Amino acid sequence: MSPRQRPLEASWSAHEGADCLRVVGSSIDALGAGPRAATAASGPDWLSQVLAVFPVFADGPVPADFPAMAGEFLLADDGLCFRPRHAFLPGQEYELRVLAPPAGPASVRITRPRPVAADRAEVLAIFPTAAELPRNHLRFYLQFSAPMSEGQAATAVTLRRASDDHVLPDVLLAMEPELWDRERTRLTLLLDPGRIKRGLAPQLEAGYPLSAGQDVVLEVADTFADAGGAPLQSPAYRRYRIGPDVRRVVSVSDWTLAPPTAGSTEPLVLRFDRPLDQALARRCLTVQDERRRPVAGMSTLGEGERDWVYIPDQPWAEGDYTLSVNPVLEDLAGNSLRRVFDLDLTRPEDAPGSTAPTVLPFRCS
Amino acid sequence: MGDYGLSQGILNLKSIGAITFGPDGILFLADNVDAAVYALDVADSAPPADAPIDVERLDARLASYVGVDPAHLSIRGMAVHPVSAAVYLSVMRGHGAAASPVLVRVLAGGAVEGVDLLEGRFSRLRLGDAPRADDERQDVLLNDTSDAAADYEINGVHLKISRIGLRASTITDLAFLDGTLLVAGASNEEFASTLRRIPFPFTDKAQSTALEIFHVSHGKYETASPIRTFVPFNEGASVLASYTCTPVVQFSIADLLPGAKASGRTVAELGAMNQPLDMISYRQDGAEYLLVSNSRHPLLKIPTSAIADQPPLTEPTEPVGVPRQELAHVGVSWMANLGPARVLMMQRDETGELALHSNATYTL
Numbered sequence: 001m002s003p004r005q006r007p008l009e010a011s012w013s014a015h016e017g018a019d020c021l022r023v024v025g026s027s028i029d030a031l032g033a034g035p036r037a038a039t040a041a042s043g044p045d046w047l048s049q050v051l052a053v054f055p056v057f058a059d060g061p062v063p064a065d066f067p068a069m070a071g072e073f074l075l076a077d078d079g080l081c082f083r084p085r086h087a088f089l090p091g092q093e094y095e096l097r098v099l100a101p102p103a104g105p106a107s108v109r110i111t112r113p114r115p116v117a118a119d120r121a122e123v124l125a126i127f128p129t130a131a132e133l134p135r136n137h138l139r140f141y142l143q144f145s146a147p148m149s150e151g152q153a154a155t156a157v158t159l160r161r162a163s164d165d166h167v168l169p170d171v172l173l174a175m176e177p178e179l180w181d182r183e184r185t186r187l188t189l190l191l192d193p194g195r196i197k198r199g200l201a202p203q204l205e206a207g208y209p210l211s212a213g214q215d216v217v218l219e220v221a222d223t224f225a226d227a228g229g230a231p232l233q234s235p236a237y238r239r240y241r242i243g244p245d246v247r248r249v250v251s252v253s254d255w256t257l258a259p260p261t262a263g264s265t266e267p268l269v270l271r272f273d274r275p276l277d278q279a280l281a282r283r284c285l286t287v288q289d290e291r292r293r294p295v296a297g298m299s300t301l302g303e304g305e306r307d308w309v310y311i312p313d314q315p316w317a318e319g320d321y322t323l324s325v326n327p328v329l330e331d332l333a334g335n336s337l338r339r340v341f342d343l344d345l346t347r348p349e350d351a352p353g354s355t356a357p358t359v360l361p362f363r364c365s
Numbered sequence: 366m367g368d369y370g371l372s373q374g375i376l377n378l379k380s381i382g383a384i385t386f387g388p389d390g391i392l393f394l395a396d397n398v399d400a401a402v403y404a405l406d407v408a409d410s411a412p413p414a415d416a417p418i419d420v421e422r423l424d425a426r427l428a429s430y431v432g433v434d435p436a437h438l439s440i441r442g443m444a445v446h447p448v449s450a451a452v453y454l455s456v457m458r459g460h461g462a463a464a465s466p467v468l469v470r471v472l473a474g475g476a477v478e479g480v481d482l483l484e485g486r487f488s489r490l491r492l493g494d495a496p497r498a499d500d501e502r503q504d505v506l507l508n509d510t511s512d513a514a515a516d517y518e519i520n521g522v523h524l525k526i527s528r529i530g531l532r533a534s535t536i537t538d539l540a541f542l543d544g545t546l547l548v549a550g551a552s553n554e555e556f557a558s559t560l561r562r563i564p565f566p567f568t569d570k571a572q573s574t575a576l577e578i579f580h581v582s583h584g585k586y587e588t589a590s591p592i593r594t595f596v597p598f599n600e601g602a603s604v605l606a607s608y609t610c611t612p613v614v615q616f617s618i619a620d621l622l623p624g625a626k627a628s629g630r631t632v633a634e635l636g637a638m639n640q641p642l643d644m645i646s647y648r649q650d651g652a653e654y655l656l657v658s659n660s661r662h663p664l665l666k667i668p669t670s671a672i673a674d675q676p677p678l679t680e681p682t683e684p685v686g687v688p689r690q691e692l693a694h695v696g697v698s699w700m701a702n703l704g705p706a707r708v709l710m711m712q713r714d715e716t717g718e719l720a721l722h723s724n725a726t727y728t729l
Contacts, residue, residue, distance in 0.1 A: 054429055055428065055429060055433055057434050058434050058436065062429045066422075066430075067426055067427075067475075068430070069430060069431070069432040070430055070432075084432055086432055086458060087465075089432065089433050089437065089459065092434065092437075094432070149460030151460065227463045229437065229463065
């Protein structure tokens with residue numbers, strides 16, 4: 001390289017509103033006034049014979065005989081632009097190669113910038129928030145701050161044994177499709193129900209996914225990519241103690257309810273006998289007045305999914321109210337008001353089809 | 366080629382899924398986000414070809430062409446052009462809401478060419494009975510007991526899951542048969558599993574038939590889960606369809622009446638925790654055979670002659686039904702006929718490399 005030569009330099013630019021990769025340097029200059037003048041006559045394909053852009057794969061550069069990235073080369077004032085047919089991907093590294101003499105071979109790499117960390121998605125919450133899960137625990141929910149990519153739950157979410165950080169294999173069920181809400185910000189993860197329901201082949205062969213008495217950590221790796229492909233701000237964790245199985249129907253008679261004072265907007269506080277499913281508890285509990293009209297207000301679920309608090313928009317009137325429970329409401333092990341997820345045949349009181357009460361009356365005075 | 370009601374314009378495709386060729390090299394493609402099928406002139410004027418196609422590291426070649434790591438690519442469909450024998454692949458590039466549809470053709474030797482999806486000669490039919498994208502019942506709940514829930518089967522456990530995925534399964538597979546596009550998938554009806562018959566050129570008349578099958582591993586009749594993949598056989602008189610967890614069911618084309626509910630004849634049960642990926646029909650020594658590729662089970666070969674004689678399976682039992690043969694081809698996903706004498710298979714080997722391989726039909 002003579003002292004007057006400039007190395008290849010790549011940068012990002014825009015051309016007619018499209019993002020482009022701009023490159024300058026002696027190798028580009030060496031394509032020369034002659035060839036440049038000839039470009040129009042030779043057609044735009046001429047530049048594609050001597051230049052090519054490739055993505056750089058995670059496991060290394062793309063072999064020379066692979067198809068180059070689709071797009072076109074455009075002559076700019078001081079160098080040359082590549083306008084891709086498919087937009088550059090944030091976080092992806094690209095390599096421009098000058099293929100032939102006299103200018104090449106030469107190459108330069110540049111990485112498409114990602115959104116800055118503060119703009120990246122984060123895990124807002126991991127549910128349940130209860131400290132202890134039953135051994136037959138059924139599902140977790142991950143709440144993200146932004147829409148996420150699909151197809152990563154199986155690799156980016158792990159359940160580890162707290163004592164030695166050992167990843168518990170095949171505990172979380174690989175789902176295709178994954179269970180996302182419409183906004184793609186909330187992911188439902190299932191523990192393999194086949195290993196929880198007694199008597200099924202996976203349960204007999206592999207046993208319960210969790211063991212009573214152990215501590216486990218649910219980890220969401222920061223590699224979990226958002227809808228644009230960018231990783232999370234940081235990984236997220238929640239630690240749980242695993243307790244005994246829970247195989248009883250959810251019964252409103254086991255709950256305690258503190259009636260608020262008439263004329264006040266005191267919260268109605270409902271205490272469950274065990275943690276309930278966060279998503280269902282949010283939508284399965286409603287309050288009606290004497291005339292069965294819904295009472296407008298705001299509900300919150302307490303930490304640990306053990307308490308439900310309802311604050312009315314208007315003060316409570318003196319009189320009778322009803323707390324109604326949609327019988328699909330479940331606890332952490334999938335037991336609802338109507339049935340046990342994994343029925344114990346020796347407990348006839350848990351037989352499906354029972355008509356256990358789904359209302360809890362209370363009086364404000 | 367004829368006009369077929371195609372006209373030049375902007376496609377505005379939101380996604381791309383199943384693809385299949387129709388008359389005169391017109392490609393039908395599914396857009397589930399928009400709940401539409403397109404007929405597209407792919408303008409492939411390459412001379413007729415009849416040669417095997419074998420391409421190693423297929424996904425890496427595609428990824429290079431669209432400028433991403435192979436991890437950001439998912440192949441959604443494959444079809445072979447009836448004249449040029451180029452391999453057309455529908456691909457989603459990127460993930461989630463940022464994913465974009467791409468259509469490419471792969472040539473013998475591994476070259477990749479893009480097919481314009483922005484503008485072209487096309488005709489579009491929006492499916493009026495597709496599950497709504499803004500369906501209120503889209504909060505994801507397992508063991509939801511409402512009627513809106515769809516049936517899922519996971520590791521032997523029956524779960525009811527609300528309709529979050531149903532829109533994405535509006536169109537699961539396509540086939541062109543005697544001037545009619547057959548479109549399998551889900552509808553907004555109570556009996557969601559549907560097989561639509563759409564005359565081509567498109568009019569506004571799509572005829573939908575709800576489907577009912579006996580799902581052996583569930584031990585019950587089912588109308589919710591859509592067909593995953595299907596193939597016409599027996600000179601177009603029947604289709605064989607396969608479902609997740611994995612009943613294989615015969616339907617007579619004559620039974621597919623508009624607005625009716627067709628009951629299929631379950632002729633095989635390939636087993637739970639398995640998803641069928643693709644099916645094709647081919648001839649060998651004058652007889653017709655079907656191949657079924659699977660997510661967990663081997664590639665299976667079924668003689669169509671056995672299907673007619675198979676009594677319907679109506680009892681929950683272990684994998685049974687028509688006789689079939691396991692083939693040794695590893696990791697087969699998409700398949701297509703490459704002329705009458707070859708079957709093209711997309712295969713992922715033990716090291717994770719994806720490739721296209723041509724197989725002479727006499728070897729299968």
